[in-house]
Amino acid sequence: MISVGIDVGSKYTKVIVIKDDKEILGKSIDETGFDVKAKTTEMFKSTLKQAGINEKEVGNVTVTAIRKELVPFANREVPKVVAIAKGAYFISPNVRTVIDAGAEEVVAVKVAEDGKFTDYAVSEKCAAGSGAFIDAMVNALGEPYEKFGELALEGTQDIPINDQCVIFAESEVVGLVSSNVPLSNISRAIHVALADRISSIAKKIGIEEEVMIIGGLANDVGLITFMEKNLNVKVNVPSEIKPQLVTAIGAALSY
């Protein structure tokens, strides 16, 4: 059977086409924008095309992180936590702790041996541990840095970033730049702060190996390094597939 999973994130939408719960036939990522209906429809069609599948062959379309009503061709919606657990378990059945570090939210999920989730924790009221934080910091630096995460590994000095409000932390970063602190140290400071926030959310559900990180921030090697230090475990990043797609896979598997 062909199933489609759609994860509508605050920044990006992810679509997965999967066959018999096993084989990924199509995948795509694109900016969500304002018009969710048009965007998901367009992505749905193009991903099916990419997979060589006819719309009529599709058995299930499951959305997550959005109400079903906004995606008219979907026949089911699942809570994000469900999709995260299923997706991560699909990637590695040994996974016990999943950390989804997305653009505006961090979710930590405990997965049992049978793949069902047990505990979960969600960041509340503060964007300090999310991708938006890094985005804002990079923005404050004035120009894009492609390898901002890697730069953190070259940093040598501990500089605390005190402000949790993203907007104020921006000015702290600006302050560091104007006092000529090397960029590597700034990057390190930002990543240490971020790793601290994300880890504390993950610790709320108890860290049990194997630990997997998914979502946009999973691509940030600086973050992974400092999280491993903070949590004192290996933090795995999906290698076969982009970590942003895992939740959409989970959605496709939830029917």
Next chain:
Amino acid sequence: MTEVLKEKKSYADWPGTVWVNESLDWKEAKIVSAGIDVGSVSSKFVIMSDGEIAGYSAFRTQKSSEYSSQYVTNALFDKMDHISLDNIHYIVATGYGRVQVPFSNKAITEIACHARGANYIYGPTIRTILDMGGQDLKIIKCDERGKVLNFVMNDKCAAGCGRAFEVLADLVRIPIEELGPMSLKVEGKVDPVSSTCVLYAKSEVMGLLREGVPKERVLAAYFEAMKNRVIELIKRVDFEPEFVITGGIAKNPGMVKRIEKELGVKVPESKVDPMIAGAVGAAIFAKTLCEKTDKKSS
């Protein structure tokens, strides 16, 4: 994340300004004083000849306060006849970056400068000043000399500040100066977005847009929330209706009209750009200090 960085078109940008008072010749002045206001979002520079505005410039703050201070002064120097730092007798720096201005004689807070500037621009009857800067909201009470009696500021939350509108502009992809007028096109009562946190309000705005709510309405909801936040601060001082708004957002009708309506007052018009009030205050302080200390720096 890196993909995000590539799309760098910004709707938050605004053009800089340089203005020179052609009817004044600074060379004839006894005291040439200057004020420079380096804020977190914008930097402003004012030169005064014997207490009258001879020229000003305003640009977005760049990388560092030091760099911005040089940028904004040079921009005005370029347009003013042969003037340079050497000709200015006293310079007061203010704003968030005030201590990083390498060429100032003294640093004074933007709170004192906005009060003094508003007193100069709008006259000595002014008692309550709202300054909406990039990261700060300040409500200032002052006396007839423009001296601060007390003030309140926003704590650890950038809601209602200039930066919040930049974030919004980028999000809805509408140039920042059009946000206010657009938000006023909606008639009737609009419920504010429930979060005032800049980032959470942002995701709420996104949610509303995705639900198909028209942009004007969404903007109105955002402005309502930011307005409530400002009113909340204003109510914390003994508000007196001799009231003005200074800072960048004084030019944003979406905020000003809403605040006026809520408080039942009308903010007076002025010939001087309210955005430079802080720098004007700084330049006046510079003149006073120059007179009192009798120390012309050149």
Next chain:
Amino acid sequence: MTEVKIRPIKVWDEFKKVRAKYYKDISEAKEKGGLLWSGSGWSLANIPSGLGDDVYFLYGEPYAATLAWFKDYAAESQEYMDQIGVARDACSYLRVYWSSALRGTFILTDGTVVKYPEPNFYWTVHICDSHAKWYQHIAVRRGVPMKALDVCVGPGNQLNEKKIRYVVNQLHDSIKWMEKVTGREYSDELLIKRTYQALEYMCRWSRIVNYNKSVPAPIEEKSLFSFYTVFEGPWDKLEKEIQERVKKGLGALEGVEERGRILGDMQPPWPVLTEFYRYMEYKYGVNPIGSLYIYAIAGAWKALDEKGNFVWEPVKFEELLEKYELTNRDEALRATAETFLRHHGMWQTFYDSSFKRKAVLSMTEEWKADGMLLFMNRGCEGLAISQLDYYHALREKGFPVATWEGNFADPRDLDIPKIHHTIDTFMARLGINPLDSES
């Protein structure tokens, strides 16, 4: 499929009338020559009753909860408090109560706003960090006499004569003080009568919530919240009705078998009460059977044993009667103090996180719950104490638990779609599907 509904409680209408009259009486008490006092709902309310049969009590917290229930009025009240610069994280009940007192307005249960009824005096206990400071500020601002009582003598299983005397002495003083500020003579006879009633009420309440240990549970939490502050209600009738349900095996929900038993820990989110409970009940057919709060706040429980374990067994009224001879003032005060100090479930939680942890762990077993949703309530720090402690204890035991945040008296801090999403996720955790997905 039949529609899911809350099984109506017949005696509710009578309770409702009593409740409406109660607030009406408060608003008119002084005009009619009666006495009105106000203080924390944790106060030993039988004590001022000795001042006469026309003494009315404006309970701080239940009034604040009523106010919070009127969403718009609550938002307006909270905004007013922001404007006068009272910290946003201060007790949310205190904030809305202050707004009422400082603005001089008062909301009745039908939503009518009348003049704030100025109490003759404020009298309160102080168990969290806010209670006495709450009434102290209002008393100073409004020029009304106020007195507060220190009841923090430690847990019930460590009570001794000195601790009890410490509280009883203050109660004696309070009575003299009340006589002084009201100019009335205090009736010990009336005190004794009210003390019986108070103790009986406490014992009754623990019995009533104890019935919810049955499967299916006869009553759901929203109804429990409606009943518990109506002290003068027809309690016998209510108890009989609930007993009847237990006997017949009738659950709180009609049209569906009880598909899950969900516990909470805190006060409910008043401004979105219906949206919170009905969503669970109607969409999933589960019963929110109660919470640590609703069980422990008003009942008399065996509570802490010597080892510090929490015993969820209702105290029998007859036992109390045997223990205390209520023939004079001192005995009545002593009986009141000791019963509260020893048997009030919630009072124990302020002295050691382990008491609260044990109470929660055994509560989930005794009430045969399937899961527990913890409300990280930013509006009440007193009851938020140790929340993460028992959260981890439940989690480590493998008991399904999840948290959500908000403020119980501030509609601006309660996001309905987010709350619903929390419930959906938690139901997925429990493996309970929406009713409509299974038809």
Next chain:
Amino acid sequence: MLKLIENLSELKRFSEWVDTRHDYAQRWKKETGGKVVGYICTYVPEEILYAANILPVRILGSKVPDSSSRVYHHDMWCPFSHDCLSTALRGDFDYLDGIVTTLSCLHMRQVFWLMRDKCEFDWSYFIPFPHGTTNNPYAEEYAASELENFKVAVEEWTGSKITKSDLEASIEIYNKNRKLMKKIYELRKGDNPPITGLHSMEMVLASQLVDKKAHNEVLESLLEKLENVESDREQGSRLMLIGSENDDRDFMRLVEYEINYPATFVFEEHCTGARYFWSQISQNNNLVEALAKYYVDRIPCPSKDWGAAEGKDERRRFSFIKEIAKEYRVDGTILMQQKFCNPHELDIPGLRDLFKELNIPTYTLEFDQTTPVGQFSTRVEAFLESIGEEILF
């Protein structure tokens, strides 16, 4: 001369003690063979511990951003409590033999329980104590009974009796410490106080962290020196600091040494200031009762300052503050409060009224785990501009 005071070895000693508190305690332990006990609130009767050859050290945070406490401790608990807890979770207090607290505010109670459960200390004790100490005639007697229980518990733990003379000696040392610190505070009444707020804060903090006997010696020699010097530091505006627990030395340094205007703190009211030491224990026959009387009567923490109001504010702390503000000729007051500190938050409206009546300007600052230097310097400077700086007009 300015340099002279700044370089006084006694002041340096205080600051060193604060910086190296963990090393100090561990060294003390090694050298004396005694036990070290951490206390979480200044209502803990240190005298009883000290009489049993125990070094009481105050549990303070370390001003390092660290979210680890958030796993167990509510986000809305105050930053000071978070800091104490995360410091403990990192293992910085592992050398402690035990911890003690009393019935203080809820947030610090929670810190006590979490430290007890998460770190493995040999011993812990929670002292029930009157929650209200204002207008409460029964508090003393009740407190005495609980302190007696505490004394017995300490004896059981250490295995040796605390004799009357042990306790007498301990109280004497503590009384002396309080008296000396008060004397130093009193030198700040005059113009150009010889000691800044930063120095006084370090003095009091050190007192809470080291052996009082050693602290007394330094105090005595400092007092001798200070009585004979006059500061040539520009005192500027005379400020009083009122509020929650505060060991934020960065903030003191910012206001007194770093901003653009001269200013000097002439009084700190909080529990790392005058509230810790302002009065004396009167030695009478029953020493435990004397202790109880002292702790009940001391300038109260806002969490204990409530009780009654008959048409006017009867908070004892308020009348103390009122007196001090006059005596120390205060130009302005900074009301500082730890974010989320409820007892203080609820006193602030009343304090504002009080200072309005006294015609002394106030400014309120909310403290977090670390000092936002940029934001605070603007605020404090603007406050100083509003109470002084006539030169600008």
